[in-house]
Amino acid sequence: MKFNWNRSLKIKIASLFSLLIAIAFSLNWMVATQTIRGEKIDDLEKTLQHLLYESHDEYIFEPLTLKSDLTFLYSIPHNQMILDNSEASHLRFLIARSPYHGQKNEISSYVKLSNTLYLNAISDDAKLQLSVNKYSQKLLIRYLFSLLAVLIISLFLLDYYMKPLSILAQKTRDWKSGDEFALDNSGREIEEVAAAFNTLIRRLEGFRSKEAELFKEAAHELKTPLALMRSRLDVYENLPTYKKEKFVIDLGRDIERLTDELKNVLFLESSDFEDPVSLNINTAVRNIVHKVDILAKRKKLFIKLPEESFFVTTPEKLLHKVLMALIENAMTYATDNSQIDIETDPLLRTIAIANEIGNEKYLFSSKIGHKMLLRLSEELNFSYEITQHPSRYAITLKFL
Secondary structure: OOOOHHHOHHHHHHHHHHHHHHHHHHHHHHHHHHHHHHHHHHHHHHHHHHHHHHHHHHOOOOOOOOOOOOHHHHHOHHHHHHHHOOOOEEEEEEEEOOOOOOOOOEEEEEEEOOOOOEEEEEEEOHHHHHHHHHHHHHHHHHHHHHHHHHHHHHHHHHHHHOHHHHHHHHHHHOOOOOOOOOOOOOOHHHHHHHHHHHHHHHHHHHHHHHHHHHHHHHHHHHHHHHHHHHHHHHHHHHOOOOOHHHHHHHHHHHHHHHHHHHHHHHHHHOOOOOOOEEEEHHHHHHHHHHHOHHHHHHOOOEEEOOOOOOEEEEOHHHHHHHHHHHHHHHHHOEOOOOEEEEEEEOOOOEEEEEEEEOOOOOHHHOHHHHHHHHHHHHHHOEEEEEEEOOOEEEEEEEEO
């Protein structure tokens, strides 16, 4: 399989992780740069203040005035040494009646003289900013190298820890019936994926085996009415005494039988693949009866609904399908103007559907009908009992 960088989960995770680290580095770099600038401004202010105090104590012997010449302060050896080792730039001295507060790009400090005037030292931040930029560039380069190292390490680690996924994908491509997706020492998440695959495979295998059994049963059940129809055609063709009216009646019965068997097969073929949920039996029955009420009105049937109820945990769509088939079965084959009784017993966890028997054959009376109930009872976790008297037919489901 051709590798696609744009669709690689490993690359996406590494890129996302690196982006988050880059954002963290950027915020940290900006905070560090501002911290460095603040520390350097504080150091320069302390340096200028030290220079002023030393100058005032050691080199100023007469009171200074607003018109005093301060150029001598630049030539003091001590001051020159301090300024050469500092980050002061374009330094100037100022006598004022109040302390000088530096502007946006200025750093200043002052000392109060004995005559209430203030001696101020003022520097711009050009040299300081160059120093801050130098340190911030070094820090940025280190961050970039660190980010690159994190990206490379994350790619190697992702490649190592995601390798079981590649093995799982290969096993999926090479899977044969009966194979297991067992991955040892691959991490809890990967093992959960493998376990989910195994569960899915078992469920699919179960459906495949049920489908194979279904078609085997369908072939057996459908073979008989088809053979009978073929035989009737041969007899009708070769036996002059076989009356047309009788042939039509017999063939019609064969077609009805074939139709019933096909209906059974189509019902049994569809099995919903869903997770169990908690359901109220009474609510489910009432919803189904509401949907098929038109059939009851057509045959003038009275349906007695249950008063009590209980909850079952089972696949919802499949349970509705079974209850719908049972209720429709009772309504279809019940005598006109009769009553259908639907009763529930919360203690025994049973639901019973009973009706007066008409003249037609019941869906669940055939062999494949019993197979259908047997299969569905296993999936929905219930047992069933069919009771048939000369005039009454009932089926009872007991949920376990």
